[in-house]
Amino acid sequence: TGMVTLDPGFVNTASCSSGITYIDGDAGILRYRGYPIEQLAESSTFVEVSYLLIYGELPTQAQLDDFTDKIRRHTLLHEDLKRFFDGFPRDAHPMPVLSSAVSALSTFYQDSLNPFDDPQVEMSTIRLLAKLPTIAAYAYKKSVGQPFLYPDNSLGLVENFLRMTFGFPAEPYKVDPILTKALDQLFILHADHEQNCSTSTVRLVGSSQANMFASISAGINALFGPLHGGANQAVLEMLEGIRDSGGDVDTFVRKVKNKEDGVKLMGFGHRVYKNYDPRAAIIKKTADEVLGKLGGDDQLLGIAKALEERALSDDYFVERKLYPNVDFYTGLIYRAMGFPTRMFTVLFALGRLPGWIAHWREMMKDPATKIGRPRQVYVGSPERDYVAINER
Numbered sequence: 356t357g358m359v360t361l362d363p364g365f366v367n368t369a370s371c372s373s374g375i376t377y378i379d380g381d382a383g384i385l386r387y388r389g390y391p392i393e394q395l396a397e398s399s400t401f402v403e404v405s406y407l408l409i410y411g412e413l414p415t416q417a418q419l420d421d422f423t424d425k426i427r428r429h430t431l432l433h434e435d436l437k438r439f440f441d442g443f444p445r446d447a448h449p450m451p452v453l454s455s456a457v458s459a460l461s462t463f464y465q466d467s468l469n470p471f472d473d474p475q476v477e478m479s480t481i482r483l484l485a486k487l488p489t490i491a492a493y494a495y496k497k498s499v500g501q502p503f504l505y506p507d508n509s510l511g512l513v514e515n516f517l518r519m520t521f522g523f524p525a526e527p528y529k530v531d532p533i534l535t536k537a538l539d540q541l542f543i544l545h546a547d548h549e550q551n552c553s554t555s556t557v558r559l560v561g562s563s564q565a566n567m568f569a570s571i572s573a574g575i576n577a578l579f580g581p582l583h584g585g586a587n588q589a590v591l592e593m594l595e596g597i598r599d600s601g602g603d604v605d606t607f608v609r610k611v612k613n614k615e616d617g618v619k620l621m622g623f624g625h626r627v628y629k630n631y632d633p634r635a636a637i638i639k640k641t642a643d644e645v646l647g648k649l650g651g652d653d654q655l656l657g658i659a660k661a662l663e664e665r666a667l668s669d670d671y672f673v674e675r676k677l678y679p680n681v682d683f684y685t686g687l688i689y690r691a692m693g694f695p696t697r698m699f700t701v702l703f704a705l706g707r708l709p710g711w712i713a714h715w716r717e718m719m720k721d722p723a724t725k726i727g728r729p730r731q732v733y734v735g736s737p738e739r740d741y742v743a744i745n746e747r
């Protein structure tokens with residue numbers, strides 16, 4: 356009751372207090388738990404960053420070993436859950452497969468669903484961190500018709516995921532340290548981003564005291580959209596589209612500026628960053644290096660660079676403060692690593708998982724948490740009398 360303020364897209368409305376991630380969009384600053392993203396990307400690992408986001412502090416060696424070991428022991432999927440993958444059509448997009456399997460975890464682990472029982476929350480945390488890479492790899496294997504591989508728990512989280520994705524049962528998988536390091540770093544860069552669409556979804560669903568699996572399954576579905584995590588797939592499809600129509604960047608930019616058919620420059624623009632996206636700055640630096648070593652698609656990289664250069668010198672983009680975001684170059688790297696376009700958003704989900712978990716846990720512990728229930732401004736018909744069907 357009282358004054359209701361209309362704020363479509365929550366541009367000016369804070370939904371919670373949070374101590375996890377700090378962003379200064381004008382200065383291009385991103386910090387997890389106070390640590391600059393540049394330092395974490397350079398020196399940390401994805402598992403360590405997951406610990407930091409979820410528990411609030413960098414782990415000691417003993418804490419990290421314990422955390423790593425716990426995750427390692429929960430990577431297997433229940434054989435019955437494995438059979439879920441058989442039911443999806445062969446050409447199913449892996450994102451809804453991912454969210455469905457995560458939703459199904461609620462049915463397999465009914466002993467860890469109480470959001471206010473600390474040991475149960477801990478169990479769900481470990482299960483999710485351990486099983487999502489396995490689920491993601493199976494979603495991929497299903498789409499290419501190859502046999503599933505059981506996790507090899509002598510490997511680290513990222514290596515294990517790569518092996519389950521690209522390995523074959525009868526062949527030993529050769530771990531490529533360049534690929535592993537690059538993917539680990541990309542996961543760090545995606546690990547949290549405060550109240551973005553999917554994280555806000557996780558919080559909104561969780562605010563009804565829904566369990567962690569249900570809440571995060573909803574977050575995965577929110578991430579699927581092309582304006583959010585789906586942008587990395589959309590960027591690559593855009594680059595391929597430009598290439599297939601002759602590689603003319605100017606024509607494409609003109610279409611974007613005229614807002615023809617709602618065409619956007621995918622991978623550009625951000626709600627919060629109005630100067631540059633610090634994640635994009637790091638990724639651009641590593642893109643050249645990684646593509647150089649793994650051998651990327653030079654034609655598409657060339658188009659991306661020409662597109663960026665063209666946009667950054669154009670009034671349309673300058674006036675609106677539109678810069679490359681995290682998704683602009685990631686697709687090219689994922690592609691060089693051998694992932695099909697449809698897996699790109701799944702990789703984003705794997706990276707974002709610790710952030711979702713951290714926010715869900717923070718919210719459950721926050722005494723100020725109330726069920727999420729936005730207000731509205733009603734613009735429909737005023738009161739009127741029911742009209743019998745034969746009189747309409």
Ligand code: CMC
Nearest residue numbers: 582583584586619620621622623624625626675680681682
């Ligand atoms: N291409 C062309 N025009 C754009 C773009 C773009 N990528 N982004 C924004 N604009 C224009 C927009 O049309 C508007 O122009 P006008 O004032 O003439 O109506 C102006 O810039 C302001 O944009 P907005 O839509 O009000 O900004 P927003 O904060 O609501 O949207 C965004 C942010 C990221 C959804 C948007 O920039 C966008 O759609 N970008 C393309 C999709 C994308 O790359 N998403 C990934 C975001 S980063 C990772 C993630 O969150 O998943």
